[in-house]
Amino acid sequence: MERIPILRMGHFLLVTIQIDLYDRLATNLEADLVQMVNRTGARGVLIDISALNIVDSFMGRILGNIGSMSKIMDAETVVVGMQPAVAITLIELGLELKGVHTALNVEKGMELLKQKIGPAEASDEDDDEDGTE
Amino acid sequence: MERIPILRMGHFLLVTIQIDLYDRLATNLEADLVQMVNRTGARGVLIDISALNIVDSFMGRILGNIGSMSKIMDAETVVVGMQPAVAITLIELGLELKGVHTALNVEKGMELLKQKIGPAEASDEDDDEDGTE
Numbered sequence: 001m002e003r004i005p006i007l008r009m010g011h012f013l014l015v016t017i018q019i020d021l022y023d024r025l026a027t028n029l030e031a032d033l034v035q036m037v038n039r040t041g042a043r044g045v046l047i048d049i050s051a052l053n054i055v056d057s058f059m060g061r062i063l064g065n066i067g068s069m070s071k072i073m074d075a076e077t078v079v080v081g082m083q084p085a086v087a088i089t090l091i092e093l094g095l096e097l098k099g100v101h102t103a104l105n106v107e108k109g110m111e112l113l114k115q116k117i118g119p120a121e122a123s124d125e126d127d128d129e130d131g132t133e
Numbered sequence: 134m135e136r137i138p139i140l141r142m143g144h145f146l147l148v149t150i151q152i153d154l155y156d157r158l159a160t161n162l163e164a165d166l167v168q169m170v171n172r173t174g175a176r177g178v179l180i181d182i183s184a185l186n187i188v189d190s191f192m193g194r195i196l197g198n199i200g201s202m203s204k205i206m207d208a209e210t211v212v213v214g215m216q217p218a219v220a221i222t223l224i225e226l227g228l229e230l231k232g233v234h235t236a237l238n239v240e241k242g243m244e245l246l247k248q249k250i251g252p253a254e255a256s257d258e259d260d261d262e263d264g265t266e
Contacts, residue, residue: 005149005184005214007239014239016138016149051138081138106140106147 004029006036012044012113013037013075014106018051026062033066037073044113045070048106050081060095067100076101076116080109137162139169145177145246146170146208147239151184159195166199170206177246178203181239183214193228200233209234209249213242 004025007014013036021029033045047063049055067077078101090097101116103109137158140147146169154162166178180196182188200210211234223230234249236242 003184005151005181007147007149007181007183007214009239009243014140014147016140016151018138018149018151048138048140050140051136081140106142110142 002028003032006032008036008040008042011042011117012046012110013040013042014046014048016048016051020052021059021062026058030062030065030069034069034073037070037075043075043117045075045077046106046109046113047077047079048081049079049086050083050105052086053083055086055089055093057093057095060090060093060097063100064095064097067097071099076113078103078109078112080104080106135161136165139165141169141173141175144175144250145179145243146173146175147179147181149181149184153185154192154195159191163195163198163202167202167206170203170208176208176250178208178210179239179242179246180210180212181214182212182219183216183238185219186216188219188222190226190228193223193226193230196233197228197230200230204232209246211236211242211245213237213239 002024004015004017013033015029015033019025036042037045045066047066049063052059063079070077077099079097080103082102101109101112103112135157137148137150146166148162148166152158169175170178178199180199182196185192196212203210210232212230213236215235234242234245236245
């Protein structure tokens, strides 16, 4: 597999990471996500990692990268479904996922995003400005 | 990987299939989904297959199975994000995915599910009856 699918749900993008991200896959995911944020005017990115039992520094860095990239594209990133062992490993590795919010599951993550972007923005559908392409 | 994560979103369950389903994975997914429908009282199952470029008769049968199982658990199944080549192959294989609805993407699939279960049910949060366990 070369690409992880990104699902659009209203103002948010949802990504489910089910396999270990090797180099190419991670780079593609970063690029796809930023392009998708640009194209759709999404205000939030939800990354579900409930399928990951282990995490390494590479994966931690990728999550941080996605958070930083989304941030400068004016979108918040929420990582959801983190397993306890993964949280322990991340801290032991010294990766605090700065700039990335976390929530227990997708539903809670969506609520968090709705709070972050504000109720007014959440119902506004005219954010994307690439209509001239 | 032994399990495909199932995300709960309100009254619906969302599954993103990103890799080929071999025997064990498919059996686990069927079992997990039925248990999750039972536990959460979900009224709809969304299966995103946008990452699949090819499909075989096994995968077609699994999708049909999930649809039938969900149906007798009183949940509708919607397959979303099917690529044109996959649709062609399914028909050439003689698999019409009976009992399974389809929609272009997750958003349209959610709208379809909300229509199917009716607006009254969609806002009712008291469906699950396993509080005594």
